Amino acid sequence: MLCHMNGIMFYPLLEEAGDFINSSVRGKKLIICIGLFSVEYLGRSSSNLGLGERVLMVKEDGSVLVHRRVGYEPVNWQPAGCIIRCGVRDGKLLLLSERRRPKEFLKVVFDKVYLITSTSLVDEARFEIGPVENEFYDLLMAHPEYIEEGLRIVSRQKSMPSGIPDFTGKDSKGNYVIIEVKRSMAGVDSVKQLDRYMKSQRGHFRGILCAPSITKSALLILKKKGYDFRRLNLKALSSLVAFKPYEETLDRHLEEGGS
Amino acid sequence: MLCHMNGIMFYPLLEEAGDFINSSVRGKKLIICIGLFSVEYLGRSSSNLGLGERVLMVKEDGSVLVHRRVGYEPVNWQPAGCIIRCGVRDGKLLLLSERRRPKEFLKVVFDKVYLITSTSLVDEARFEIGPVENEFYDLLMAHPEYIEEGLRIVSRQKSMPSGIPDFTGKDSKGNYVIIEVKRSMAGVDSVKQLDRYMKSQRGHFRGILCAPSITKSALLILKKKGYDFRRLNLKALSSLVAFKPYEETLDRHLEEGGS
DNA sequence: GCCTAGGTCCCGTAT
DNA sequence: ATACGGGGCCTAGGC
Numbered sequence: 001m002l003c004h005m006n007g008i009m010f011y012p013l014l015e016e017a018g019d020f021i022n023s024s025v026r027g028k029k030l031i032i033c034i035g036l037f038s039v040e041y042l043g044r045s046s047s048n049l050g051l052g053e054r055v056l057m058v059k060e061d062g063s064v065l066v067h068r069r070v071g072y073e074p075v076n077w078q079p080a081g082c083i084i085r086c087g088v089r090d091g092k093l094l095l096l097s098e099r100r101r102p103k104e105f106l107k108v109v110f111d112k113v114y115l116i117t118s119t120s121l122v123d124e125a126r127f128e129i130g131p132v133e134n135e136f137y138d139l140l141m142a143h144p145e146y147i148e149e150g151l152r153i154v155s156r157q158k159s160m161p162s163g164i165p166d167f168t169g170k171d172s173k174g175n176y177v178i179i180e181v182k183r184s185m186a187g188v189d190s191v192k193q194l195d196r197y198m199k200s201q202r203g204h205f206r207g208i209l210c211a212p213s214i215t216k217s218a219l220l221i222l223k224k225k226g227y228d229f230r231r232l233n234l235k236a237l238s239s240l241v242a243f244k245p246y247e248e249t250l251d252r253h254l255e256e257g258g259s
Numbered sequence: 260m261l262c263h264m265n266g267i268m269f270y271p272l273l274e275e276a277g278d279f280i281n282s283s284v285r286g287k288k289l290i291i292c293i294g295l296f297s298v299e300y301l302g303r304s305s306s307n308l309g310l311g312e313r314v315l316m317v318k319e320d321g322s323v324l325v326h327r328r329v330g331y332e333p334v335n336w337q338p339a340g341c342i343i344r345c346g347v348r349d350g351k352l353l354l355l356s357e358r359r360r361p362k363e364f365l366k367v368v369f370d371k372v373y374l375i376t377s378t379s380l381v382d383e384a385r386f387e388i389g390p391v392e393n394e395f396y397d398l399l400m401a402h403p404e405y406i407e408e409g410l411r412i413v414s415r416q417k418s419m420p421s422g423i424p425d426f427t428g429k430d431s432k433g434n435y436v437i438i439e440v441k442r443s444m445a446g447v448d449s450v451k452q453l454d455r456y457m458k459s460q461r462g463h464f465r466g467i468l469c470a471p472s473i474t475k476s477a478l479l480i481l482k483k484k485g486y487d488f489r490r491l492n493l494k495a496l497s498s499l500v501a502f503k504p505y506e507e508t509l510d511r512h513l514e515e516g517g518s
Numbered sequence: 519g520c521c522t523a524g525g526t527c528c529c530g531t532a533t
Numbered sequence: 534a535t536a537c538g539g540g541g542c543c544t545a546g547g548c
Contacts, residue, residue, distance in 0.1 A: 303541040
């Protein structure tokens with residue numbers, strides 16, 4: 001019907017909506033449903049929500065969200081991994097979501113379905129936290145204290161794997177240092193990379209691996225080789241990013257009165 | 260168009276979608292939009308999400324949710340109280356959500372809008388939640404038989420970790436007992452807590468850990484230390500309050516194994 | 519306004 | 534499997 005859409009129905013009969021949901025669940029689609037329904041929850045706690053108009057979202061991984069008119073948080077939910085069952089009973093459309101451990105149940109009872117749609121979303125993008133690539137190294141270049149207090153950057157390698165370390169520098173005691181930076185958790189491979197750089201150098205160098213976190217095994221090898229781990233505070237680093245571009249975009253819109 | 264619906268559009272031009280969003284925001288409607296877009300966030304932290312098909316929800320209180328194919332949690336969001344601005348810029352539809360305190364920005368950049376709908380949800384129902392914290396202990400205080408038949412409560416500790424057990428009491432045989440209560444599955448930490456209370460007492464006391472369930476390892480340690488586990492029947496306990504979440508419908512449905 | 523505690527927290531990693 | 538810590542946690546209540 002629509003590109004990437006499985007379909008959409010307006011004011012379906014409850015039987016139709018039930019079939020639609022069941023086939024969408026089987027087809028691993030994301031379901032969005034606006035309707036008049038009540039909700040019961042039973043598990044670690046229990047809750048009851050009377051009849052009202054809300055939005056129900058069911059994802060392909062079995063997660064369920066019930067959203068009311070307002071509020072960031074869903075009023076009722078079920079995390080991923082639940083089993084969804086759906087069907088008409090006593091003139092109402094029932095959707096039951098069961099979680100195995102801990103044992104929890106979410107029951108949605110529809111009086112009316114206004115709109116229901118299911119889609120297969122294509123979304124391969126990686127979610128990156130912290131400043132983006134370029135910005136990231138620029139920030140560290142400008143603020144080496146986020147790697148280590150008293151550090152001065154001497155050289156920087158822009159492009160990727162080339163046998164040249166991300167940074168070289170001089171620490172507060174005058175030692176030359178080779179720095180390997182990771183934007184996410186460092187593993188054994190990160191240590192190996194640093195180690196390659198270190199071995200390709202002559203003279204005395206300190207080796208620093210700088211990342212938001214590090215696996216136990218990687219830290220073990222790192223220590224054994226006599227290198228240092230420096231924890232990188234992504235959140236603090238993010239705070240260095242200027243708000244300006246955002247504010248400008250917003251301002252421009254305001255001046256021009258929206259679209 | 261639809262009952263309670265402000266409208267719906269399929270494959271609108273970005274300009275049309277922008278106008279639609281702006282009028283919906285002004286009209287305090289809930290907006291759901293399925294499209295191809297990227298997301299940037301900047302504030303307490305920062306994040307970047309490349310192009311992909313997702314669901315955007317904007318509520319009348321200014322809360323914003325971006326949901327991907329899977330996962331209970333929104334990949335990006337903005338809590339209630341944000342200012343929404345929207346318009347076309349450089350051939351893309353931009354939606355900016357600004358939070359004042361803390362200063363945070365969420366930027367959604369649409370390449371395509373597949374479906375957009377806005378609705379005024381009528382929902383006056385009260386959300387009732389089952390026994391929570393205080394209420395829970397109130398119930399047990401009033402009905403110690405749900406911990407153990409013949410038990411009488413002697414003392415109760417309201418506030419949290421203080422070296423004082425949840426309850427002390429006297430059992431049907433006249434033994435003094437120390438009772439640690441958990442609302443959800445008890446773990447090793449629960450046993451440790453009970454153990455601390457027991458060791459800080461002089462004289463002969465029975466130790467009782469009372470919870471809906473207990474982990475294998477915790478039960479092992481508990482037994483080894485000579486304490487008792489008492490299964491707490493949440494269902495029965497809940498039936499004591501005005502709101503009865505464990506009513507027939509859900510149970511019946513479960514017994515019958517769904518539709 | 520700031521701070522604290524609770525949550526059906528959820529979600530990851532380590533054990 | 535369970536235990537533990539972090540989160541842009543969010544939210545409500547206290548001061």
